[in-house]
Amino acid sequence: MFIKPDGICIKEFILSEFQKEDIDFMYLGTFTFDESLLKAIYPQLPDHVFPIASKFFMGHSLPVYEALGSSIISKVKVIKEELREKHGNGLVGALLHSSENNDEYFSNRYFLC
Numbered sequence: 369m370f371i372k373p374d375g376i377c378i379k380e381f382i383l384s385e386f387q388k389e390d391i392d393f394m395y396l397g398t399f400t401f402d403e404s405l406l407k408a409i410y411p412q413l414p415d416h417v418f419p420i421a422s423k424f425f426m427g428h429s430l431p432v433y434e435a436l437g438s439s440i441i442s443k444v445k446v447i448k449e450e451l452r453e454k455h456g457n458g459l460v461g462a463l464l465h466s467s468e469n470n471d472e473y474f475s476n477r478y479f480l481c
Contacts, residue, residue, distance in 0.1 A: 369444060370399070370432045373424060375463035378455065379431065382464060385447055386435065396432040401425040409465075441467055 371379050386393055399405070406425055407413070413421055435444050444466045451463050 369393075369435060369448075369464055369466040370430050371464050372430065372462050373428045374456075376428065376430070378463075381455075382451060383433075385451060386444075389443065389447060391440070391443060391447070392436045393433045394436060396434055398429045398431050400427070400429050435466075441469065 371382060375382055383393070401409075401422075403422065403426075406418075406421060410421065437443070445468070448464055448466050456463055
């Protein structure tokens with residue numbers, strides 16, 4: 369998972385929500401989006417949305433974490449949805465990205481690591 373630009377200012381709070389649920393995670397480093405990485409991670413973006421997404425993502429050093437444990441994708445999704453519901457606001461309100469399934473996890477891990 370990675371913290372999106374709109375979640376950077378509350379990064380410690382976001383991580384504490386995972387700790388409250390006893391979810392262990394490992395910091396993997398940071399990355400910065402370029403056009404090719406944005407298209408690889410979000411291939412479903414329509415052409416007319418891509419410039420907006422580019423402005424949102426590019427130019428930020430984003431922290432990447434790997435959550436650990438069994439059934440971790442579904443557990444992370446629950447916390448992500450709760451965080452977005454309570455704290456997501458502004459243009460995107462997305463706060464963080466996590467994989468939706470195993471295939472996406474392995475694909476994104478390849479791009480981000």
